[in-house]
Amino acid sequence: MSLREVLLDELKDLYSAENQLVKALPKTVKGVNSPELKNIFAAHLDETKGQVERLKQVFELLGKKPTGKHCDGMEGAIEEVKEALAEDAEGAVFDTGVIGGAARVEHYEIAGYTVAIAIAKQLGESEVASLLTETLTEELNAAKLVMNASKAILKQALAEEGDDRDEPEKKPTTPKEKKSAAKSLRDQEEARKSR
């Protein structure tokens, strides 16, 4: 496998990730309570559509097609946002859960673009690197905007729900939560065995 093939794999992964986000972001805009977060996610949806187009341009420059790989990592990150959107919580506390998922999504993309840019530069693909850098700048900015908005939301969450340290720990109830809890025990067990 050549370095160019690794770059193409990374880019196909990002292309799938961005397409998955175009589908997922409208539900996030609708789901959150904070008007500021709604604005940030709506603006990022527009940006994301532009990022899909930019990746098509990148593939054209490289003379390849963008499809061929599904990004499992982004599917998992979006799944976590969906879980936060389905949480039985209200107001700013609910939004805080969504922020956790959204930050993971953004940082996953930031990692992907950072690596793709480094490879493109190494291959002397400066036009590709500069297009990808435009997107990376947008992703970094989106992550920053979400974290800036979170400051007021966290304050509000504390005001609304307080900090109840005596609250009993949440028990898994749905089949999905039970499966997740069982898997977390297995993760711990396997880590212990491999130490």
Ligand SMILES: [Fe+2]
């Ligand atoms: Fe993106």
